Amino acid sequence: xxxxxxxxxxxARTQGAQYADVRFLREENEILTVKNGRVEGLSKITDExxxxxxxxxxxxxxxxxxxxxxxxRVVREAVEVARCSGxxxxxxxxxxxxxxxxxxxxxxxxxxDPFAISLEQKxxxxxxxxxxxxxxxxxxxxxxxxxxxxxxxxxASTEGSYIRQDLLESGGGIECTAVGAGDVQKRSYxxxxxxxxxxxxxxxxxxxxxxxxxxxxxxxCRALLTAPTCPSGVTTIILDPTQLxxxxxxxxxxxxxxxxxxxxxxxxxxxxxxxPDKAGSFRYGSEIVNLYQDGTVRNGLGTxxxxxxxxxxxxxxxxxxxxxxxxLSNRETAxxxxxTSSAANRACSWNRIxxxxxxxxxxxxxxxxxxxxxxxxxxxLYLITNKSWSIDDKxxxxxxxxxxxxxxxxxxxxxxxxxxTYTGLTPEFWANCDAICNEKHxxxxxxxNCGKGEPSQIAHVGHGCAPARFRNVRVGVA
Amino acid sequence: MxxxxxxxxxxxxxxxxxxxxxxxxxxxxxNESGLTRFAENYIHQNVVERNAQAKxxxxxxxxxxxxxxNRVDADGLREMVERALQTARLSEDNPxxxxxxxxxxxxxxxxVFRPSTERFTPRRRAEAVSRLIEAxxxxxxxxxxxxxxxxREYGIANSKGIFRYQPATVADxxxxxxxxxxxxxxxxxxxDVYDLDVDALAREAIDKAERSRHPIDLPSGxxxxxxxxxxxxxxxxxxxxxxxxxxxxxEGRTFLNEKRGQAVAVPGISIWDDGLDPRGLAQPFDFEGxxxxxxxxxxxxxxxxxxxxxxxxxxxxxxxxxxALPAPNSYGPIPLHLFMAPGSTPKAELANGITRGIWVTxxxxxxxxxxxxxxxxxxxxxxxxxxxxxxxxxxxxxLRFTASILDALQRVEAIGASTRAFISTYGSTVVPALRIxxxxxSGATTF
Numbered sequence: 001x002x003x004x005x006x007x008x009x010x011x012a013r014t015q016g017a018q019y020a021d022v023r024f025l026r027e028e029n030e031i032l033t034v035k036n037g038r039v040e041g042l043s044k045i046t047d048e049x050x051x052x053x054x055x056x057x058x059x060x061x062x063x064x065x066x067x068x069x070x071x072x073r074v075v076r077e078a079v080e081v082a083r084c085s086g087x088x089x090x091x092x093x094x095x096x097x098x099x100x101x102x103x104x105x106x107x108x109x110x111x112x113d114p115f116a117i118s119l120e121q122k123x124x125x126x127x128x129x130x131x132x133x134x135x136x137x138x139x140x141x142x143x144x145x146x147x148x149x150x151x152x153x154x155x156a157s158t159e160g161s162y163i164r165q166d167l168l169e170s171g172g173g174i175e176c177t178a179v180g181a182g183d184v185q186k187r188s189y190x191x192x193x194x195x196x197x198x199x200x201x202x203x204x205x206x207x208x209x210x211x212x213x214x215x216x217x218x219x220x221c222r223a224l225l226t227a228p229t230c231p232s233g234v235t236t237i238i239l240d241p242t243q244l245x246x247x248x249x250x251x252x253x254x255x256x257x258x259x260x261x262x263x264x265x266x267x268x269x270x271x272x273x274x275x276p277d278k279a280g281s282f283r284y285g286s287e288i289v290n291l292y293q294d295g296t297v298r299n300g301l302g303t304x305x306x307x308x309x310x311x312x313x314x315x316x317x318x319x320x321x322x323x324x325x326x327x328l329s330n331r332e333t334a335x336x337x338x339x340t341s342s343a344a345n346r347a348c349s350w351n352r353i354x355x356x357x358x359x360x361x362x363x364x365x366x367x368x369x370x371x372x373x374x375x376x377x378x379x380x381l382y383l384i385t386n387k388s389w390s391i392d393d394k395x396x397x398x399x400x401x402x403x404x405x406x407x408x409x410x411x412x413x414x415x416x417x418x419x420x421t422y423t424g425l426t427p428e429f430w431a432n433c434d435a436i437c438n439e440k441h442x443x444x445x446x447x448x449n450c451g452k453g454e455p456s457q458i459a460h461v462g463h464g465c466a467p468a469r470f471r472n473v474r475v476g477v478a
Numbered sequence: 479m480x481x482x483x484x485x486x487x488x489x490x491x492x493x494x495x496x497x498x499x500x501x502x503x504x505x506x507x508x509n510e511s512g513l514t515r516f517a518e519n520y521i522h523q524n525v526v527e528r529n530a531q532a533k534x535x536x537x538x539x540x541x542x543x544x545x546x547x548n549r550v551d552a553d554g555l556r557e558m559v560e561r562a563l564q565t566a567r568l569s570e571d572n573p574x575x576x577x578x579x580x581x582x583x584x585x586x587x588x589x590v591f592r593p594s595t596e597r598f599t600p601r602r603r604a605e606a607v608s609r610l611i612e613a614x615x616x617x618x619x620x621x622x623x624x625x626x627x628x629x630r631e632y633g634i635a636n637s638k639g640i641f642r643y644q645p646a647t648v649a650d651x652x653x654x655x656x657x658x659x660x661x662x663x664x665x666x667x668x669x670d671v672y673d674l675d676v677d678a679l680a681r682e683a684i685d686k687a688e689r690s691r692h693p694i695d696l697p698s699g700x701x702x703x704x705x706x707x708x709x710x711x712x713x714x715x716x717x718x719x720x721x722x723x724x725x726x727x728x729e730g731r732t733f734l735n736e737k738r739g740q741a742v743a744v745p746g747i748s749i750w751d752d753g754l755d756p757r758g759l760a761q762p763f764d765f766e767g768x769x770x771x772x773x774x775x776x777x778x779x780x781x782x783x784x785x786x787x788x789x790x791x792x793x794x795x796x797x798x799x800x801x802a803l804p805a806p807n808s809y810g811p812i813p814l815h816l817f818m819a820p821g822s823t824p825k826a827e828l829a830n831g832i833t834r835g836i837w838v839t840x841x842x843x844x845x846x847x848x849x850x851x852x853x854x855x856x857x858x859x860x861x862x863x864x865x866x867x868x869x870x871x872x873x874x875x876x877l878r879f880t881a882s883i884l885d886a887l888q889r890v891e892a893i894g895a896s897t898r899a900f901i902s903t904y905g906s907t908v909v910p911a912l913r914i915x916x917x918x919x920s921g922a923t924t925f
Contacts, residue, residue: 041806
């Protein structure tokens with residue numbers, strides 16, 4: 001493998017590339033779906049190929065193929081495409097600072113290899129969860145899913161780097177839909193979008209205890225059918241960690257991608273209100289808000305050894321004591337503003353170019369216990385598990401809906417509420433964050449469906465957080 | 479491009495490997511494309527990709543197993559089938575499984591492959607992009623966007639006689655042109671790249687960006703609106719997804735459960751799905767190889783029928799309309815080739831009669847809030863204008879809408895006389911622009 005990859009980057013250099021890298025990926029994906037007691041999907045998917053990225057005369061080119069049989073053609077294409085990019089080249093050319101030659105290996109730490117667990121064991125767990133949900137009246141659809149992903153990834157560059165990474169992800173979840181009383185309601189566990197996913201092994205699935213939580217979730221789902229609708233007004237809200245993770249994702253994670261801030265995603269995902277002139281001075285949130293990116297934290301879905309620039313994963317500050325201080329970046333974009341890369345250059349597959357993606361964008365824990373936080377809240381809503389999401393193309397105006405909510409009255413959780421929504425403007429919202437729970441309540445949440453780029457790329461990223469409270473939030477929009 | 483002969487060889491080879499199964503289905507999908515992406519007036523990403531993916535579904539009694547690989551040589555295909563058979567053996571019975579569909583005869587042949595698109599080079603894409611960039615530079619504007627050309631093949635066969643193959647080419651150009659405080663958008667897609675008028679698209683986006691400079695704030699509230707085709711396509715796509723899935727209908731989860739046969743829009747609104755109409759990305763058969771039928775979704779304002787695949791049609795005891803998604807699919811069938819009937823009002827006259835309203839070029843990041851009520855939320859983007867006395871007078875800062883699609887369709891006052899076609903990964907949408915008497919904007923942003 002190593003010899004083949006260096007042959008490729010050497011050929012690119014011979015044909016005029018000032019820099020070239022090549023990634024080979026081999027992926028194995030196992031997906032299991034049970035719906036209403038029926039095993040609907042039991043898939044084994046394999047996918048492999050390589051992509052060559054070249055910088056020629058200050059312009060990028062990329063080509064890819066599933067088979068090394070075409071490697072010479074792929075290199076020629078990548079160089080030719082880069083020369084075509086030169087027809088509308090960036091003034092002065094792309095700046096791509098030199099990096100050291102790195103030779104290393106990285107392996108995702110895990111306890112139990114999910115591919116070594118029998119299908120019978122997996123299906124038994126899923127069918128138990130499925131049955132528990134369907135014991136509850138009015139549950140029309142019960143769906144349980146598990147997914148496991150193993151990636152073997154090799155990277156070589158003209159700088160002499162050769163890095164092998166063996167990455168492992170495990171995910172699972174349950175969701176149910178209740179139909180009755182003229183309404184349709186849905187609940188999910190541990191997270192929406194079908195699953196909670198982390199790097200690591202089957203230990204994550206066991207920790208979820210899907211069968212043990214299935215009936216509770218189904219009963220809550222049924223109760224939503226006759227629950228009162230979220231009132232309209234301005235109130236205090238507390239976000240559970242799953243909803244807060246998506247709030248961080250949309251209003252911070254994407255906003256601090258430096259390629260967006262520099263306009264490189266303008267036509268599709270959009271740009272960012274956090275322009276480079278704001279770094280170091282702009283008040284993003286209240287003084288207790290500390291956000292950072294960390295590609296090294298164990299179990300994070302955005303955790304790896306090296307990014308696709310060959311830069312080692314690291315931890316850097318994004319918001320410090322409420323002030324915006326740093327971006328997610330790669331070698332190219334960091335150089336534009338005189339910074340160093342935060343090792344966030346990632347492609348979702350061998351046939352995609354790497355672009356700036358989230359790693360694990362985390363909110364540092366605060367000091368509150370969850371019980372004290374509820375007790376300290378006179379009037380408000382506790383919002384649980386995302387149902388809908390939307391944010392503008394500069395990441396300012398957002399609106400979220402959650403699957404469930406509970407009233408908070410006089411320091412106690414009260415009635416279940418349905419169709420809860422809230423909306424706001426990013427800096428105002430985070431400025432009104434006045435309490436964050438402590439590390440005992442802090443956990444990592446995976447977002448395995450983060451879309452960006454053209455052609456489309458779906459990235460797996462993570463967010464760590466604990467429940468947090470926000471004042472003066474508009475709720476009940478729809 | 480593998481070509482018909484090679485695709486058919488793969489289909490036959492997989493069926494042969496899977497002959498120990500009671501039933502088997504195999505598909506092959508390939509793509510070969512190039513995409514030139516630009517931003518801040520330079521080409522910053524320029525890529526070529528090719529791939530071929532084979533999928534197999536094997537049936538042992540009532541047990542199902544699935545496999546997929548992009549290693550389409552003999553060893554890769556054989557290993558894929560073995561994995562699928564192994565998972566089927568270890569699986570549980572699915573008593574609801576209705577078997578694979580049988581071949582009911584030939585499907586129509588529709589030519590959606592253009593060698594001109596297949597042969598379009600990266601240099602030609604870069605030259606077209608360069609013209610847009612130069613036009614923007616001359617006006618002090620910044621261009622971003624993407625120009626993609628490529629080909630796809632899809633073949634499917636099963637052990638009950640279905641054997642289909644369809645190649646297609648697609649070209650798509652989109653651009654957002656920005657000034658310091660405004661932006662404009664244009665997009666078009668076509669089977670033949672030479673049907674794309676890139677220079678006209680450039681003029682459209684530049685014009686929007688220039689006319690929406692110095693946008694003003696407008697408070698949220700109810701406004702009459704003109705939605706351009708880009709925005710209408712977004713809403714119609716969600717309506718089809720949320721409302722006309724035969725499985726969701728069977729499960730009582732869509733508005734159609736209450737509204738089927740009732741008026742859900744003004745009489746001028748008709749929406750249908752037609753995989754055979756070449757004005758969209760025609761695809762004569764679905765992902766199970768079943769011929770696609772034209773299905774009326776909304777006719778003369780009345781809600782009609784959901785669409786079905788083999789499994790859901792059997793369960794409902796109705797005819798299969800040919801709307802299967804790729805297996806395994808636990809989400810049910812979805813209309814993917816959408817059309818809305820044009821009206822009689824020239825687009826340029828849609829704002830006539832609006833004293834104070836909003837012209838929306840397109841929406842951004844739209845998602846359902848309450849799916850059964852078809853309530854969506856999303857932002858306006860890249861060309862939002864104030865309409866005063868029938869004229870677009872100035873740009874306004876972008877607004878968030880939270881509104882029901884069905885409510886909006888009941889308030890349509892005029893329908894554009896022309897349509898635009900948009901092609902996506904799996905289908906297409908062909909719609910006119912609309913004037914809607916009242917549309918709910920729930921918030922505003924700062925740009």
